[in-house]
Amino acid sequence: MPPANRHEPKRAKSSTSDYSVTEFLREFPDDAACLEHLWRSRYSPDGEHAECPKCERERVFKRYATAQGRQSWTCTGCGHHVHPTAGTIFHKSSTSLRLWFHAVYLMTSTRCGISAKQLERELGVHYKTAWRMFNRIRNELMADDDKPLSGDVEVDETGVHGRPRGPKMTKKEAAAWRERQVSVLGMVERGGRVKLRVIESRRGEPLSGPVRANVDPDSILITDDWMAYKPLAQEFAGHRIINHSGGFYVDGDIHTNTIEGFFGNTKPGVRGVYRHVSVKWLQSYLDEYAWRYNERHRDGRSMFHSLLDRAAQ
Numbered sequence: 001m002p003p004a005n006r007h008e009p010k011r012a013k014s015s016t017s018d019y020s021v022t023e024f025l026r027e028f029p030d031d032a033a034c035l036e037h038l039w040r041s042r043y044s045p046d047g048e049h050a051e052c053p054k055c056e057r058e059r060v061f062k063r064y065a066t067a068q069g070r071q072s073w074t075c076t077g078c079g080h081h082v083h084p085t086a087g088t089i090f091h092k093s094s095t096s097l098r099l100w101f102h103a104v105y106l107m108t109s110t111r112c113g114i115s116a117k118q119l120e121r122e123l124g125v126h127y128k129t130a131w132r133m134f135n136r137i138r139n140e141l142m143a144d145d146d147k148p149l150s151g152d153v154e155v156d157e158t159g160v161h162g163r164p165r166g167p168k169m170t171k172k173e174a175a176a177w178r179e180r181q182v183s184v185l186g187m188v189e190r191g192g193r194v195k196l197r198v199i200e201s202r203r204g205e206p207l208s209g210p211v212r213a214n215v216d217p218d219s220i221l222i223t224d225d226w227m228a229y230k231p232l233a234q235e236f237a238g239h240r241i242i243n244h245s246g247g248f249y250v251d252g253d254i255h256t257n258t259i260e261g262f263f264g265n266t267k268p269g270v271r272g273v274y275r276h277v278s279v280k281w282l283q284s285y286l287d288e289y290a291w292r293y294n295e296r297h298r299d300g301r302s303m304f305h306s307l308l309d310r311a312a313q
């Protein structure tokens with residue numbers, strides 16, 4: 001076997017990352033490379049020609065060095081400036097583009113996300129800055145779309161709280177306590193996308209409302225036998241129920257194994273988050289988990305580039 005070329009490192013097959021840090025550092029060595037990327041992907045595929053909104057036609061654009069280090073390209077026909085960061089989360093940020101790109105990279109290079117504390121260490125920014133960057137990336141780039149789920153849709157809910165504290169409760173009290181806790185509602189298309197919602201209660205409207213809002217009425221709902229799902233039956237094309245309380249978990253294709261498998265993989269992470277952040281922020285973390293899952297069907301494009309594309313929209 002020939003010796004490995006250390007200038008062209010090969011990724012181990014077992015690696016979960018589809019874009020290595022070496023590749024990132026090579027593609028985006030500095031602020032200028034990041035700005036150039038935005039300019040080309042948003043306005044000018046060849047880096048020189050772009051549609052000028054003032055001239056209303058294609059023009060040659062040049063980047064002039066200015067004393068203020070202005071981040072814009074100028075139309076050679078009319079002098080109009082185009083700012084490649086305008087309308088993106090990077091615009092007018094006091095944090096450099098390079099750090100933003102690095103934060104996007106770090107968020108997409110680990111399987112279960114990265115904490116603001118780790119970002120603070122890796123990028124050498126203040127904790128508050130790191131936290132704000134993550135928050136914007138989650139809320140604006142990983143936010144859920146409005147497209148309802150369709151086909152066979154498994155729905156289930158799960159608690160994110162720990163055990164109740166204080167004096168021992170009766171079974172009935174414990175059940176009532178559980179229902180008062182914040183839960184996560186998960187809805188997943190078989191072979192497709194997932195949507196997650198923080199719900200205030202496992203009963204009535206707080207549970208059924210998000211199902212109505214996020215699942216197409218032509219879908220077949222698949223749930224366990226929790227009574228709060230029953231009223232939904234007549235609003236969807238079908239409702240299949242697996243009788244969990246009777247000890248049944250799979251009956252042909254009636255099961256909720258997809259959503260339960262998803263919960264099993266993400267719950268340790270979500271629980272950890274829940275202990276450290278308020279309910280107010282929980283939804284944005286859920287969106288991050290859902291985004292990761294929904295990104296698994298990318299055609300060869302790395303998760304990093306996919307998120308960067310969204311930032312450049």
Ligand SMILES: [Zn+2]
Pocket residue numbers: 052053054055056059075076077078079080
């Ligand atoms: Zn012009």
